[in-house]
Amino acid sequence: MIRVQREDFDIGLELAKLTKNNHKVGGLTSFVGLVRDIAAPETISSMTLEHYPGMTEKQLEHIESIANQRWNLEASLIIHRYGKLDLGDQIVLVACASAHRGEAFEACHFLIDWLKTKAPFWKLEETASGSKWVEAIDADKDAAHRWSYK
């Protein structure tokens, strides 16, 4: 399941819903992305996430279906927020449930790596010297490509 929303989410509640009444699940992994204060060399005070409504959902559904083809998952969830976010706010939740931890860990890692290079979101950071669009970094691209050669 995927969700793109302005509102915050409750991790505990989301994880509980994901595995409720499914007793085949033996492992549940999650990744949560947060707004941090450093955008070297400056510090940031807040950020705004822009996205491409329609394409965002399509891309997230596509990435999620690839993960489900590749790993044997009982359930998966991606929640990504947009709009204005403050320091420490939750940006994204990726969670994967499987019979065993190995598949759950790998699928979760794959999803966040691919999401960072494919899902059409853009971060605008507010710093003391004004607002700046975040530039994509090669390390994210490398992290995503790693999965192609598994």
Next chain:
Amino acid sequence: MKLLYFAWIRTNLGVSEESVDVPSEINDVRALLDWLINRDESYKAVFSDLSLIRVAVNQEYVDLDNAITKGDEIAFFPPVTGG
């Protein structure tokens, strides 16, 4: 066709979306970009380095040689930075 712009492309052009009627010989993304660049200085500046531009046609990633037709939704944006 409907054109959409995101992030710094949107802010630099000062427009988030527009409808354009292009000549019939404009039949792929590259030709559309050339047409836009010749239209106005602001487009010329924004699209001066195409390595910084990603393109989606009808909400799917495409290359510059992808064919386009009249009813398409074509989006231009920088490499994504979500997550």
